[in-house]
Amino acid sequence: MSPAPTPPSKEELPPPALQNRRWIPRLVWAVPIAAAAIGISLLIRNWENAGPQITISFLSGEGVQVGKTLVKYRDVAVGRVSAVVLSADHETVVVSASLSKEAASLLKADTQFWIVRPRIGVNSVSGLSTLLSGVYIGMKTGAATGRERQFVGLENPPALSHGPRGRELQLHAARAGSLAIGAPLYFRQFQVGRVIDESLLGDGSTRVTVFVDAPYDGFVKPVTRFWNASGIDVKLGADGLNVQTESLAAVLAGGLAFDDGPTEVLPTAVGMPGDFTLYKNETEAMAPPDGDPHYVRMRFSQALRGLDVGAPVEFVGVNIGSVVAVDLGYERQNRSFPVIVTAKLYPRRMGQAYEALAAQGKTESVDTLAEFVGTLVDRGLRAQPRSASLLTGKLYIALDFLPASPRAAFDSSIRPLELPTANGTFQELEAGVGRLVKKLNDLPLEQIVVDLHTDLTDFHETMSELHGRVLPSAVDTLTALHTTLDSVDRTLDVESPLQRSLAETLSESRTTLQAVRELADYLDRHPDALLRGRRPQKMPARPAALSSEAKP
Amino acid sequence: MTPLRQSLELGLVLCRTCGLAVSRASLEVDRRCPRCKSRIEHRTPFSTETTLAFLIAGIALYIPANLLPVMHTSGLLGGQDSTILGGILEFWRSGDWDIALLIFTASVAVPFTKFIAIGLLLLTVRKNSRWQQRQRTTLYRIVEFIGYWSMLDVIVVALTSALMQFQMLGTAEARAGIAFFCVVVVVTMLSALSFDPRLIWDRRA
Numbered sequence A: 001m002s003p004a005p006t007p008p009s010k011e012e013l014p015p016p017a018l019q020n021r022r023w024i025p026r027l028v029w030a031v032p033i034a035a036a037a038i039g040i041s042l043l044i045r046n047w048e049n050a051g052p053q054i055t056i057s058f059l060s061g062e063g064v065q066v067g068k069t070l071v072k073y074r075d076v077a078v079g080r081v082s083a084v085v086l087s088a089d090h091e092t093v094v095v096s097a098s099l100s101k102e103a104a105s106l107l108k109a110d111t112q113f114w115i116v117r118p119r120i121g122v123n124s125v126s127g128l129s130t131l132l133s134g135v136y137i138g139m140k141t142g143a144a145t146g147r148e149r150q151f152v153g154l155e156n157p158p159a160l161s162h163g164p165r166g167r168e169l170q171l172h173a174a175r176a177g178s179l180a181i182g183a184p185l186y187f188r189q190f191q192v193g194r195v196i197d198e199s200l201l202g203d204g205s206t207r208v209t210v211f212v213d214a215p216y217d218g219f220v221k222p223v224t225r226f227w228n229a230s231g232i233d234v235k236l237g238a239d240g241l242n243v244q245t246e247s248l249a250a251v252l253a254g255g256l257a258f259d260d261g262p263t264e265v266l267p268t269a270v271g272m273p274g275d276f277t278l279y280k281n282e283t284e285a286m287a288p289p290d291g292d293p294h295y296v297r298m299r300f301s302q303a304l305r306g307l308d309v310g311a312p313v314e315f316v317g318v319n320i321g322s323v324v325a326v327d328l329g330y331e332r333q334n335r336s337f338p339v340i341v342t343a344k345l346y347p348r349r350m351g352q353a354y355e356a357l358a359a360q361g362k363t364e365s366v367d368t369l370a371e372f373v374g375t376l377v378d379r380g381l382r383a384q385p386r387s388a389s390l391l392t393g394k395l396y397i398a399l400d401f402l403p404a405s406p407r408a409a410f411d412s413s414i415r416p417l418e419l420p421t422a423n424g425t426f427q428e429l430e431a432g433v434g435r436l437v438k439k440l441n442d443l444p445l446e447q448i449v450v451d452l453h454t455d456l457t458d459f460h461e462t463m464s465e466l467h468g469r470v471l472p473s474a475v476d477t478l479t480a481l482h483t484t485l486d487s488v489d490r491t492l493d494v495e496s497p498l499q500r501s502l503a504e505t506l507s508e509s510r511t512t513l514q515a516v517r518e519l520a521d522y523l524d525r526h527p528d529a530l531l532r533g534r535r536p537q538k539m540p541a542r543p544a545a546l547s548s549e550a551k552p
Numbered sequence B: 001m002t003p004l005r006q007s008l009e010l011g012l013v014l015c016r017t018c019g020l021a022v023s024r025a026s027l028e029v030d031r032r033c034p035r036c037k038s039r040i041e042h043r044t045p046f047s048t049e050t051t052l053a054f055l056i057a058g059i060a061l062y063i064p065a066n067l068l069p070v071m072h073t074s075g076l077l078g079g080q081d082s083t084i085l086g087g088i089l090e091f092w093r094s095g096d097w098d099i100a101l102l103i104f105t106a107s108v109a110v111p112f113t114k115f116i117a118i119g120l121l122l123l124t125v126r127k128n129s130r131w132q133q134r135q136r137t138t139l140y141r142i143v144e145f146i147g148y149w150s151m152l153d154v155i156v157v158a159l160t161s162a163l164m165q166f167q168m169l170g171t172a173e174a175r176a177g178i179a180f181f182c183v184v185v186v187v188t189m190l191s192a193l194s195f196d197p198r199l200i201w202d203r204r205a
Helices: A017-021 A023-028 A030-049 A101-106 A248-253 A282-286 A354-359 A366-378 A423-442 A445-492 A497-525 A542-550 B026-029 B047-065 B084-093 B097-126 B131-162 B176-195 B198-203
Strands: A050-058 A072-073 A076-087 A093-100 A114-115 A135-141 A151-152 A166-173 A182-188 A189-198 A204-211 A222-227 A235-236 A238-244 A256-262 A275-279 A295-298 A312-315 A318-328 A339-345 A381-387 A397-399 A417-419 B012-014 B021-023 B069-073 B079-081 B170-174
Touching: A023 A030, A023 B047, A030 A050, A030 B047, A030 B176, A050 A076, A050 A101, A072 A101, A076 A101, A076 A135, A093 A101, A166 A222, A182 A204, A182 B047, A222 A282, A256 A282, A275 A282, A295 A366, A295 A381, A354 A366, A366 A381, A366 A417, B012 B026, B021 B026, B047 B084, B047 B097, B047 B176, B069 B131, B079 B084, B084 B097, B097 B131, B097 B176, B097 B198, B131 B170, B131 B176, B131 B198
Parallel strands: A050 A151, A072 A135, A166 A275, A182 A256, A222 A275, A295 A417, A312 A397
Antiparallel strands: A050 A093, A072 A076, A076 A093, A114 A135, A166 A204, A182 A189, A189 A204, A222 A256, A235 A238, A295 A339, A312 A318, A318 A339, A381 A397, B012 B021, B069 B079, B069 B170
């Protein structure tokens, strides 16, 4: 290296004239400071915007792509899949996704995720856009308060993905019928909601979850009854044929309907609010509450062909229950085979009489019913099989008062209650017909036929005689009559002499009669002429006679 | 090696614009270059400070320029944000290694070279080092030269977003990252400009 050069002398140094401009270079430092500030602010913003990381487990990761598949809420992207791995037990696919910060508040304990794929159902086609864009993960926030970062994804999208306003209701039924998810719910023929879930409960009954859109959810009250509106309701009533259906879609895909039930009594089957009973049809739904059924047994000593399980039991024409079993019994002492019919009765349907009895401080128990039935049996209540239709031969059980029937023993302590029975009306009819046939049998038919034959032979002889003798003379008589009539006709002819002389005679007699009347007139005015004779000078013209008559 | 004579010893000051050597005595009268009339300083005042300030600003802005997306492309199959490095990787993976290399050179290699080069120059000047003075001067010339090419990325994005406007089929839009990148390029160029290469040769006590 070269030796250090001699520093320039003090006089040669430039004058420190730039000292007063030092603030300008200082200003340069604002540039890195600003740059750093921007960088830091970006970092802070980025850090603030960093949303939560979540994991969702699915059974299949079909179509999910790292870095591409989006998480969407109401069709707006709120996150992106960051990793797809198999779970430790290799049973599920764990999808990790980073969500935006705004989406953090959507992550509740019951937030639902599902993979949106193209789906074609009975009443809807959805997710078609994913055919081109690839699948995405749908998201539906929940109502729970807890926060969650690990979710189990749904395999099927929920029926309501966008959480419309409304109300969710649970309907309970023994069987749901042919209901599909998405099947419509009607209120007076307006669609106001749909079925969003169906599940089989542990006890074998079904629970149907329906969603009623706002503002129609206000129509759902504690008294509301739900029923299955699938199919067509055809009724042949006194007013003609009545076909009723909610809609064609309901016929095809099934549907539900609801309306206000009878308002005077609250339905008993409501558990928690939002739980309703699903009835089989509108008639059943709208029936007043039946209360608990009571079982009765009836012992018939006659064959009951045509009595089916489910046949109605009617009390004075009102349906109060149905047959639940028809069994063959055996009575040892008289070796007979009675038919034992078990029926369930809804005593509340018997109406005011029963209610009055039940209200007398007694609980609605089988004892009440036994006591009630006991009093009725004393008045002649009997169970009687009757023909519901002559065409089909179906039977029903009628509980009716037959005062003429023999007195029956009724033990109100037997359970189930045993109702005294009477033979059916159709049997009486049969007996009557039998008697009639017997009478017909007893008629002396052969004798009648022989007598009738004899009579007919006599009649035939009479007729042939009539034909041989009477008829020819009758013909002669008729010919003579004809001749007579002919001559009469000629006699009466206008040109006949008789006719002419008759006319002359009549003309003369008219002249005569006129003379007689003149005479009578004259005599009337001059009665003295009978004595004195006619006075020819005082014979005026007829009008003058009339005027002279007016003078006196 | 014969010791180089410094301009100060010769009583001369060089005009940085036209390269005229002016005697210091004449500058006492007029501080302008007699030939090109530009202002003449013996050494650019606060050169290292300004260079350092712009360098730090450039480095600071280079981080968001790389982290933020520079372009958003959207087509029938959805949209996508791409960063510079992401774009390079994508080109590399799809087999366009030449384009990938070009973009890498323009947007990663060149800025880094500039940062390192200017940083090295500043450090050596600060330390009053006499190491490789000629090469360091060449390095400075290179840095000045390659500065223009850093704008390649900005131009690519500007062209793509201007040309690719097919509505439904596909659109490309510039994103914030490219603005940062542009500022980085400008700031590093300012940094290089404000460096006075004569300092490399100064021997101070």
